[in-house]
Amino acid sequence: MGQIYLVRHGQASFGSANYDQLSTLGYEQARLLGQWYANSRQSFQRVVVGGMARHRQTADTCLAELPKPQLADAEWITDEGFAEFDHHEVLRRHCPEAVDAAAFQQLLARHEEPQRALEHLFRAAMQRWMSGWHDDEYTETWPDFRRRCVAALERLDTDSSKQATIVFTSGGVIATLMQHLLGLQDYQVMELSWSLANCAVTKLLQRPGQFTLSYLNNYAHLEWLGQPGAVTYR
Structure with missing residues (x-):
């Protein structure tokens, strides 16, 4: 095989x-x-x-x-x-601040654990993409x-x-x-x-x-x- x-x-x-x-x-x-x-x-x-x-x-x-x-x-x-897949697009559709790298870093820096905050944001962004409710907003x-x-x-x-x-x-x-x-x-x-x-x-x-x-x-x-x-x- x-x-x-x-x-x-x-x-x-x-x-x-x-x-x-x-x-x-x-x-x-x-x-x-x-x-x-x-x-x-x-x-x-x-x-x-x-x-x-x-x-x-x-x-x-x-x-x-x-x-x-x-x-x-x-x-x-x-x-x-x-x-x-385009993870930048998936994140931006959920969190518009991610369009600007500096603004996004400032957003994360407000949290005590920036890495954990990023994970929460990305999980939510993935759920939005997978839901099928916003398909017209994604390239793929x-x-x-x-x-x-x-x-x-x-x-x-x-x-x-x-x-x-x-x-x-x-x-x-x-x-x-x-x-x-x-x-x-x-x-x-x-x-x-x-x-x-x-x-x-x-x-x-x-x-x-x-x-x-x-x-x-x-x-x-x-x-x-x-x-x-x-x-x-x-």
């Missing part, structure tokens, strides 16, 4: 002008994952990148650690079906995003019984695919997406026309060297 490894990108530049860039730690997380695969002699016949800069940076940094034989003749594909609705993610996964369906595919994508995509495979409710997708670690791996087993979950959110490679702070979620 085939294997599909869904990799959430490394830590991005949250709070900066351009979120779609890995942080210094994000690059290190990607290197640790690559070293893990190199040591385990895992080879890949197909590499899929979700089309965002942080996906490509994670892929390039991770796979640079693998010896060439482990990627020999690997097919590289860019598939924007694995791109994340929640049902459209779900369909896009599932369609991207289905494009990986292959008759090859042993092909290994690695996909560099985002947490929202992975959580949504888990909803598809496990029958989760919308609120569970939201909760799951918050628990997926940067550069964690979710593995699927694939037979023609069928995908099953092997493991979810594995980040043992980040704990490998025992470095404090190596595991992040934002």
Whole structure:
């Protein structure tokens, strides 16, 4: 049977002008994952990148650690079906202050725990998006995003019984695919997406026309060297 490894990108530049860039730690997380695969002699016949800069940076940094034989003749594909939803738009529709980065930071700074305040705001923004009551306000609705993610996964369906595919994508995509495979409710997708670690791996087993979950959110490679702070979620 085939294997599909869904990799959430490394830590991005949250709070900066351009979120779609890995942080210094994000690059290190990607290197640790690559070293893990190199040591385990895992080879890949197909590499899929979700089309965002942080996906490509994670892929390039991770796979640079693998010896060439482990990627020999690997097919590289860019598939924007694995791109994340527009979290900036989702947040702005719920909280108009988020349009201006400085004003939004000031809003958060009024709270004793700014990070927790941000989580509450984003959860509410996600609930608004998922409710379906305001679909005309979003470039991509929640049902459209779900369909896009599932369609991207289905494009990986292959008759090859042993092909290994690695996909560099985002947490929202992975959580949504888990909803598809496990029958989760919308609120569970939201909760799951918050628990997926940067550069964690979710593995699927694939037979023609069928995908099953092997493991979810594995980040043992980040704990490998025992470095404090190596595991992040934002």
